Amino acid sequence: MRLATVTVHQTSYCFKLKKMNRKQPSLLFCVLMDLIGFATYSIPLLGEFGDLLWAPVSAVIFAVSFGGWKGGIGGVFNFIEELLPGTDFIPSFTIMWVMQRDGAKANQITV
Numbered sequence: 001m002r003l004a005t006v007t008v009h010q011t012s013y014c015f016k017l018k019k020m021n022r023k024q025p026s027l028l029f030c031v032l033m034d035l036i037g038f039a040t041y042s043i044p045l046l047g048e049f050g051d052l053l054w055a056p057v058s059a060v061i062f063a064v065s066f067g068g069w070k071g072g073i074g075g076v077f078n079f080i081e082e083l084l085p086g087t088d089f090i091p092s093f094t095i096m097w098v099m100q101r102d103g104a105k106a107n108q109i110t111v
Helices: 027-042 047-066 068-083 092-107
Strands: 002-008 011-017
Touching: 027 047, 027 092, 047 068, 047 092, 068 092
Parallel strands: none
Antiparallel strands: 002 011
């Protein structure tokens, strides 16, 4: 737990800063979201048009699912990835799930 000290008119206040405990989306959810992104190519000639509709929806779902600055930056990356032709094969939800899981393991302290 970190402490933050704020000084206002020569008076110091000390606050405990808590990290928000967000529940990480499941791997199944992430794989499903990536498969939906891949599915836009299943309809011939409409794949790129489907990406125009799916890209903003996917970006918002990404940002809300992962939250924080990582979710925001990942949402922007996901939006660009869905819009660019030929990049739908990148499983951005699943990659972020692995990064979050590995990051959580790295923050654990074993005694």
